[in-house]
Structure formats: C-alpha cells, structure tokens
Amino acid sequence: MxxxxxxxxxxxxxxxxxxxxxxxxxxxxxxxxxxxxxxxxxxxxxxxxxxxxxxxxxxxxxxxxxxxxxxxxxxxxxxxxxxxxxxxxxxxxxxxxxxxxxxxxxxxxxxxxxxxxxxxxxxxxxxxxxxxxxxxxxxxxxxxxxxxxFCPNDKREAAAIVALMQHDGIHAIVPLWRNDAGNNGLHDSVKAAFENIGGTVTSGFQYQPTTTDFSAATASVASQIQSLVTAGADPNSIAI
Structure with missing residues (x-):
C-alpha cells in the first residue's frame, strides 16, 4: 500500500x-x-x-x-x-x-x-x-x-497474475506457498484461473508458517520441474 x-x-x-x-x-x-x-x-x-x-x-x-x-x-x-x-x-x-x-x-x-x-x-x-x-x-x-x-480479494489478484504469466509465455506453474488463510486463498484462485485458460498447475509444495529449513520444499519443487521437462515442457515456460 x-x-x-x-x-x-x-x-x-x-x-x-x-x-x-x-x-x-x-x-x-x-x-x-x-x-x-x-x-x-x-x-x-x-x-x-x-x-x-x-x-x-x-x-x-x-x-x-x-x-x-x-x-x-x-x-x-x-x-x-x-x-x-x-x-x-x-x-x-x-x-x-x-x-x-x-x-x-x-x-x-x-x-x-x-x-x-x-x-x-x-x-x-x-x-x-x-x-x-x-x-x-x-x-x-x-x-x-x-x-x-480495503484490498481487492485474491480472485482479482489471481486474474492479474495469470494475465501476466500468459503474457510471458508461461504454460505450467509449480506453486510454493505458505499455509495460511491469505496464501491458501491466493493459491486456490491462481490455480483455478490458470487451469481455466488451459495451463498446468502441479501439486506444488505448501510449507508451514514456522518453517525455517526449506530443503524439502526446494527438493520437491525441483523434482516437479524435472517431471514437467521430462514430459516435454519448455523450461522457459515453467514458473514457480
């Protein structure tokens, strides 16, 4: 703000x-x-x-x-x-x-x-x-x-994020998000909006607010990216 x-x-x-x-x-x-x-x-x-x-x-x-x-x-x-x-x-x-x-x-x-x-x-x-x-x-x-x-809700945020990703040529998302009301809502709204235009959203990785060691998160995200690439996705079309 x-x-x-x-x-x-x-x-x-x-x-x-x-x-x-x-x-x-x-x-x-x-x-x-x-x-x-x-x-x-x-x-x-x-x-x-x-x-x-x-x-x-x-x-x-x-x-x-x-x-x-x-x-x-x-x-x-x-x-x-x-x-x-x-x-x-x-x-x-x-x-x-x-x-x-x-x-x-x-x-x-x-x-x-x-x-x-x-x-x-x-x-x-x-x-x-x-x-x-x-x-x-x-x-x-x-x-x-x-x-x-006062802020727009996550559905409007999602519309803006998806429009930007579409403009940038993104076809797949590997989500990484914090487990709280605000970020869960944003994840769900982005997932729905992106899939609605034909995009792919993997299971991603949800971490707890108290997390300090992100090694499991990074390993999971890397594995999901590799799976997308193996399936034929262009690495430049994948967003985290």
Whole structure:
C-alpha cells in the first residue's frame, strides 16, 4: 500500500468512526467526543513496515484532528490503542479481547487474512468493526459481517497474475506457498484461473508458517520441474 492509498485509508477509518454520532446528534460547541480506535499491527515481526506505516499515519491523522478540535474549541478526539500482533493470529485474538474490555468498538487491522480469520468470530459476536488494510482471502468476503477490507480479494489478484504469466509465455506453474488463510486463498484462485485458460498447475509444495529449513520444499519443487521437462515442457515456460 503506497503512501497516498494509506492516507486515504486512514481518512476513511476516521470518518467511519464518526458516522453514528454524526447521524444521531452534533456535539454542542466547546464539547469533545472521544473515540477509542484499536490498532492491530505488526510492529516487530513480519510485515512490520506496513504496520509501522499504519500506526504513523494514524498518529498524524489524530494529531491533526486534535489540533483542529482545539482551534475550534470543540470537536472529535481519537484515542489510539496500539497492539503489536507480529502477524500472529493468536496474539491478534488476545489483543482484540483486551481491547474489547477497554471499550474499543473499532479496530484498524490486522494486516493478514490469517489474523482476520482468527478474530472474526469474536468481532462478530461482540459487534466490533474490524477494518483491515491487508487481508485478501476471498474466503473472508462474507456479506453482513463486521469485517471491512480495503484490498481487492485474491480472485482479482489471481486474474492479474495469470494475465501476466500468459503474457510471458508461461504454460505450467509449480506453486510454493505458505499455509495460511491469505496464501491458501491466493493459491486456490491462481490455480483455478490458470487451469481455466488451459495451463498446468502441479501439486506444488505448501510449507508451514514456522518453517525455517526449506530443503524439502526446494527438493520437491525441483523434482516437479524435472517431471514437467521430462514430459516435454519448455523450461522457459515453467514458473514457480
């Protein structure tokens, strides 16, 4: 997500936070209404650049709104409750439970589909609005739930990937992917779209999030590539 998109995302979040009060009643002059915004972001783990950028952008936005409120002697204030999930679904669930106890009903993040899938039942049950800036799994595109996502889902990603591969003359794919909601969804969507245009997708290799030794993965991928070549495939037409 580039800086311009991130700024638009933050503005949308803050506007959503104020929708209900704006519809019901305007605050009287010289009053302040505070909104608690939870932030589930990866600050120290994988994907920490997006997490840090998200928190920084939210802080800039809240500072600007606070300054405007002071200048106008009234308005809306936003209090951020930031939690570092490290893209760990278990930590994301613990964080949303803690934020619920603190009265937080709007949450920005988490970044991954695996985290969103983990917290979704709790968010729905406790009427917490979750606004994810990174989740793409089409399995999480459920009408009427409490999850709002800014990124296109994996079916649209797959269409773009397959179009690029077709342009590059790719006829076979050996997939290598991480076993989580986001990457499983992308794998399934790419496989379906590529096979739909007559391409070949091998069984590939799915690795666990905790994997540190990829020797089995590389051996499996190499073996599948060799099988394709032996069957007559042009090595230049095979993608991993």
């Amino acid at each position: 580039n800086s311009r998109s991130l700024r638009r995302f933050i503005l949308s979040v803050l506007l959503l936070a104020a929708i209900n009060p704006l519809r019901s009643e305007q605050p009287p002059l010289h009053s302040h209404r505070e909104f608690k915004i939870g932030v589930l972001a990866s600050l120290t783990g994988s994907g920490n650049s997006l997490g840090q950028d998200t928190v920084a952008a939210l802080q800039i936005a809240t500072d600007q709104l606070d300054a405007e409120a002071k200048a106008n002697q009234g308005g809306y204030r936003f209090h951020l409750f930031v939690r570092d999930t490290q893209q760990d679904p278990v930590k994301a669930l613990a964080a949303i439970k803690d934020l619920d106890k603190r009265g937080v009903q709007i949450i920005v993040g988490p970044q991954t589909s695996a985290e969103v899938a983990m917290i979704k039942p709790f968010a729905d049950a406790h009427n917490i609005l979750v606004i994810s800036q990174g989740s793409t799994a089409s399995s999480l595109a459920i009408a009427g739930d409490n999850i709002f996502r």
